Amino acid sequence: MKRTALFVAFVLLTAPLALKAQTTYPSNQNVGPYALAAPTERVLPAQIIPRKVHPPLKPLSRIAVSAGVSTMGVNVQAATNLNRHLNLRATGNALNYNVNNISVNGFNVNGNVKLATAGAGIDYYPFAYHGFRLTPGVLFHNENAVSANVAVTGGTKLSLNGVDYYSSSTDPILGAGSVGLHSQNPAFTLTTGWGNMIGRKGGHWSFPFEIGAAMVGTPVVNLGLTSGQACDVNGQNCVDVTTDPTVNANLQAQIAKYKKDLDPLRYYPILSFGVSYNFKIRPDGAR
Numbered sequence: 001m002k003r004t005a006l007f008v009a010f011v012l013l014t015a016p017l018a019l020k021a022q023t024t025y026p027s028n029q030n031v032g033p034y035a036l037a038a039p040t041e042r043v044l045p046a047q048i049i050p051r052k053v054h055p056p057l058k059p060l061s062r063i064a065v066s067a068g069v070s071t072m073g074v075n076v077q078a079a080t081n082l083n084r085h086l087n088l089r090a091t092g093n094a095l096n097y098n099v100n101n102i103s104v105n106g107f108n109v110n111g112n113v114k115l116a117t118a119g120a121g122i123d124y125y126p127f128a129y130h131g132f133r134l135t136p137g138v139l140f141h142n143e144n145a146v147s148a149n150v151a152v153t154g155g156t157k158l159s160l161n162g163v164d165y166y167s168s169s170t171d172p173i174l175g176a177g178s179v180g181l182h183s184q185n186p187a188f189t190l191t192t193g194w195g196n197m198i199g200r201k202g203g204h205w206s207f208p209f210e211i212g213a214a215m216v217g218t219p220v221v222n223l224g225l226t227s228g229q230a231c232d233v234n235g236q237n238c239v240d241v242t243t244d245p246t247v248n249a250n251l252q253a254q255i256a257k258y259k260k261d262l263d264p265l266r267y268y269p270i271l272s273f274g275v276s277y278n279f280k281i282r283p284d285g286a287r
Contacts, residue, residue, distance in 0.1 A: 057081050057200065061282050064197035066208060068274020072144070073115040075272050077208075079123070079197040087123040087198055089135070106156030106167075111148035117141060117214075119189060129200050137189040139214055144268070147178035158230065161253035165230035168238050173228035177221070181268055184217030189270065197276040206276045213267040221259045225251060 059082055066077040073095030079087045095115040102109045121137025152158050154169030167173040191212025199206055225241040241247050 056084060057198070058282065059083055061280060062198045062278050063281055064206075064276050064278035066197055066274045066276035068208075068272055070210075070272030071269055072117050072272075075274055077197070077274070077276070079276075079278075081198045082122075084128040084200060085125050087125075087196070088120070089123050089137075089197070090120045091118070091137075093117045106153040108151040108153065109148050111146065113146050114143060116143040119214075121189065121191070123196075125196060125200075131194045131196050131199075131206075133193055133196070135189075135191045135193070135210070135212070137191070139185070139187040139189055139216070142182040142185050142187060142214075142216060144181040144216070145178060146181075148176070150175045150177070152228070155235070160247070160250035161257070163250050164233070165241075165247070166233055166235065168229035168231050169235065171227075171229045171238075173225060173230060173241055175223070175225045177223040179262065180220035180222075181216050181265060183220050184215060184266075187214050187216045189214045191270055195276070198278045204277050204279065206278075208272075208274060208276055210270065210272045212270045214270055215266065216268045217266055219259065219262040219265050221255055221262060223251065223255050223258065 060080050062081050064077075064079045066075075066079075068075045068077075070093055072093035075091065075093050077089055077091045079089040081087055093115060094117075095113065097113045099109065099111045099113075102111070117139050118141040119137055119139040121135040123133045123135050125131075125133045152167040152173040152175070154167050154172045156167050158165045158167060158173060165173075189212060191210050193208060193210035193212075195206050195208035197206055197208055225247070228241050229238040230241050230244070230247055231238040239247060
């Protein structure tokens with residue numbers, strides 16, 4: 001009986017302490033090895049935005065035409081797509097401009113500027129859906145040239161190779177000259193630019209820009225004095241410009257200087273800008 005009485009008394013004394021210990025822990029924390037884990041919040045997956053897919057173009061499924069201006073004249077172009085990175089493009093340029101009765105410091109000039117070229121190139125787009133491109137190509141036809149006829153008013157100074165001559169008042173000096181920019185024909189071209197005439201994202205209009213050079217060869221300079229007399233500053237000691245050896249030697253030396261000055265034009269600059277429209281010639285689809 002004593003043992004039973006002692007056990008009952010122990011239980012009655014320790015029960016309040018055990019109950020107090022249980023109430024000190026929050027209900028949502030793990031307490032002991034048998035505690036239940038607190039419920040976790042449900043995380044919803046992020047919304048997936050579908051990526052816009054541009055359907056591929058079949059090779060030779062579109063044609064583009066373009067018109068614009070360039071350093072080679074009025075510019076027209078046509079292009080077609082070969083694959084997602086390549087276009088084949090043909091280019092033509094033309095300009096024929098005459099200037100008449102232009103008077104500059106005693107020189108009366110009648111001139112002509114003739115630009116006529118045709119070529120083709122491969123447009124390479126490293127990034128199929130962007131406009132940047134590189135274009136190797138060739139000019140297979142080139143007639144670019146400038147020509148002029150000059151009349152030197154009587155008493156006007158004409159310098160040849162640093163030597164001053166004065167045109168006779170009674171028999172003024174006449175001359176003619178030309179510069180040809182086509183000694184290398186056909187000629188290699190290399191350009192870069194922005195704008196795809198056949199955009200891979202759809203659409204019909206584009207505004208292509210191009211810059212580069214054509215390797216047209218050393219300019220050909222022709223210059224001659226066709227008639228007249230050259231005199232000293234007082235209008236005396238006149239000589240025939242077509243036969244006098246000193247005048248002709250100075251003329252040839254002057255031509256050599258002009259050739260040297262014009263030598264950079266062996267890399268004829270190409271700069272063009274235009275507007276282009278493309279249209280479908282057969283259904284698009286997977287390659």
